[in-house]
Amino acid sequence: MKNKINKLTFTSMEVRKKILELITKSKSSHIGCAYSLVDILIVLFYEILNVNKIKSVSPDRDRFVLSKGHACVALYVILSKLGFFNKKILNTYYSNNGRLAGHPVFGSVPGIEASTGSLGHGLSIAAGMALSAKLDNKKYSVYTIIGDGECDEGSIWEAALFATHHKLNNLTVILDKNGFQGYGRTSDVLSLEPLRRKWEAFNWNVKEIDGHNILQIYNSLANIKSKKPLLIIAKTVHCKGIPFMEDSLMWHYRSPKEDEFKKALCNFGDKIK
Amino acid sequence: MRNSVVTSIKKIALKDKNVMLLSADMGFSVFEDFEKELPKQFLNVGISEANMVGVSAGMALSGKRCFLYTFAPFVSMRCFEQIRIDLCYQNLDVVLIGLGGGLTYAKEGSTHQSVEDIAIMRAIPNMKVFCPADPIEAEICIVEAYKKKGPTYIRIGKSGEPRLHDKKPKFSFGKSIHIFKGNDISIFSTGNMLKTAMDTAKILKDKGISVNLISMPSVKPIDYKAISFAASKTKCIFTIEEHSIVGGFGSAVLEALSKLSIMARIKCFGVNDCFVKYVGDQDFVRRKIGLDSDSISNKILKKLGI
Numbered sequence: 262m263k264n265k266i267n268k269l270t271f272t273s274m275e276v277r278k279k280i281l282e283l284i285t286k287s288k289s290s291h292i293g294c295a296y297s298l299v300d301i302l303i304v305l306f307y308e309i310l311n312v313n314k315i316k317s318v319s320p321d322r323d324r325f326v327l328s329k330g331h332a333c334v335a336l337y338v339i340l341s342k343l344g345f346f347n348k349k350i351l352n353t354y355y356s357n358n359g360r361l362a363g364h365p366v367f368g369s370v371p372g373i374e375a376s377t378g379s380l381g382h383g384l385s386i387a388a389g390m391a392l393s394a395k396l397d398n399k400k401y402s403v404y405t406i407i408g409d410g411e412c413d414e415g416s417i418w419e420a421a422l423f424a425t426h427h428k429l430n431n432l433t434v435i436l437d438k439n440g441f442q443g444y445g446r447t448s449d450v451l452s453l454e455p456l457r458r459k460w461e462a463f464n465w466n467v468k469e470i471d472g473h474n475i476l477q478i479y480n481s482l483a484n485i486k487s488k489k490p491l492l493i494i495a496k497t498v499h500c501k502g503i504p505f506m507e508d509s510l511m512w513h514y515r516s517p518k519e520d521e522f523k524k525a526l527c528n529f530g531d532k533i534k
Numbered sequence: 535m536r537n538s539v540v541t542s543i544k545k546i547a548l549k550d551k552n553v554m555l556l557s558a559d560m561g562f563s564v565f566e567d568f569e570k571e572l573p574k575q576f577l578n579v580g581i582s583e584a585n586m587v588g589v590s591a592g593m594a595l596s597g598k599r600c601f602l603y604t605f606a607p608f609v610s611m612r613c614f615e616q617i618r619i620d621l622c623y624q625n626l627d628v629v630l631i632g633l634g635g636g637l638t639y640a641k642e643g644s645t646h647q648s649v650e651d652i653a654i655m656r657a658i659p660n661m662k663v664f665c666p667a668d669p670i671e672a673e674i675c676i677v678e679a680y681k682k683k684g685p686t687y688i689r690i691g692k693s694g695e696p697r698l699h700d701k702k703p704k705f706s707f708g709k710s711i712h713i714f715k716g717n718d719i720s721i722f723s724t725g726n727m728l729k730t731a732m733d734t735a736k737i738l739k740d741k742g743i744s745v746n747l748i749s750m751p752s753v754k755p756i757d758y759k760a761i762s763f764a765a766s767k768t769k770c771i772f773t774i775e776e777h778s779i780v781g782g783f784g785s786a787v788l789e790a791l792s793k794l795s796i797m798a799r800i801k802c803f804g805v806n807d808c809f810v811k812y813v814g815d816q817d818f819v820r821r822k823i824g825l826d827s828d829s830i831s832n833k834i835l836k837k838l839g840i
Contacts, residue, residue, distance in 0.1 A: 367623070367624045368624075385587070389592020389596070423585050
């Protein structure tokens with residue numbers, strides 16, 4: 262297990278470095294939230310999802326929907342690393358005549374299961390997928406990542422009611438609680454607390470983890486056995502991994518300038534390609 | 535019309551187990567038989583239209599064919615963005631059925647009237663828009679929507695509308711239905727205004743005006759051939775719809791003329807750009823706002839200088 266954690270940690274550093282390069286080069290936004298959920302995505306794609314079935318678009322494949330679509334650069338890098346599409350395509354991220362937009366588009370590249378980006382949509386879509394699995398007696402599981410700010414949207418709570426009413430225990434939602442939304446800290450803009458109790462009141466099975474602790478993420482996702490849908494509240498840090506950029510709303514919007522890029526690169530050392 | 539729609543969906547659902555009927559808590563006394571016979575293919579999501587559309591997108595992405603049912607204003611406006619992104623952006627096979635289009639439920643007030651739905655639905659890429667005039671057209675629209683890929687909005691009335699066609703008309707996606715042949719003017723009607731349009735044509739016939747009357751259930755795509763023919767063979771085109779004059783069926787005909795680069799005389803009859811302030815039933819409100827056959831025929835005669 263220790264080796265596995267080391268390997269995943271190394272992979273997360275590689276992915277972070279590539280995200281930094283892509284965001285800097287394309288002058289795009291959202292590096293903060295891409296870094297807050299990257300460890301979760303890595304555990305999902307490297308340890309939990311049946312990736313080969315996803316690649317072959319098998320009807321029995323697990324489904325992953327990135328509801329907080331603005332963090333999609335992290336997903337693109339991971340999909341590319343896993344061979345869903347080649348690096349040339351990855352390098353066209355957010356550029357003229359490229360295939361990878363700033364929010365995921367269904368059908369743009371393999372592995373993107375739904376078009377997202379407008380907040381509050383992905384959970385309903387994931388619930389529809391999970392219900393279909395139940396109706397068709399299929400064993401696949403459905404996963405989605407939502408943001409904490411996204412929980413402002415009423416449609417999240419419509420879907421939350423729906424999922425428990427239909428006992429969608431094949432549905433897992435990971436809530437990337439990085440504490441920021443568009444205009445400030447979630448606690449200042451529209452308080453969500455007590456978040457755990459809210460989801461429990463909606464009759465979800467709720468776990469709380471450190472969203473950057475690979476072992477905790479893995480343990481929360483592996484061998485899920487519950488009669489209810491599962492919500493994992495992952496406490497994360499906006500722009501985790503680059504200390505001078507961590508926990509600052511500015512990095513929801515800005516891309517690093519050249520000097521900032523060089524300074525950020527120092528965090529990765531020579532071993533990370 | 536409502537019963538015809540439900541019967542048609544049930545026929546399809548009996549043959550295709552992937553067909554699902556979703557309701558946002560509507561259909562009391564309408565869906566019970568469907569639910570009893572096909573319990574795994576019926577889903578009441580509760581009063582949550584946005585979630586209904588999102589769930590249907592997830593189901594469509596998993597191989598299901600969903601028909602969504604609730605009042606027209608709720609299914610088209612409450613969840614507009616879910617329709618735009620989840621259904622149309624992804625071009626998914628989902629059919630939205632809007633009950634009580636136009637002024638069907640006029641007495642209930644503007645919350646339950648739906649006179650902007652055609653405009654907003656047809657503005658979305660990939661969306662098809664059908665407005666059947668009677669139970670027979672409604673049945674054909676359901677079958678057509680099932681046969682065709684991609685999202686469709688079907689705007690229906692309620693129950694008890696009369697059959698306006700003696701026999702099943704020939705109609706398909708993007709085509710129209712010829713009601714009367716005539717040489718002087720053309721009237722295009724969509725949805726539940728067909729009876730009024732037929733009465734208007736009869737009044738005009740008594741005045742010696744020969745009307746080329748067309749029913750156009752398919753607002754998007756629209757029948758360019760019928761519009762081109764009307765513009766070239768008759769003096770003037772009139773459109774009739776129970777919808778705002780902003781962006782609806784009349785606007786679609788105008789856009790078609792523009793696309794065809796045809797100069798034509800045209801006048802659109804519909805609901806003016808304001809909320810209906812009258813309390814009363816559908817016929818009463820239609821008379822008050824000038825959407826009845828007497829008012830329309832008078833305006834046409836005036837336009838023709840008769």
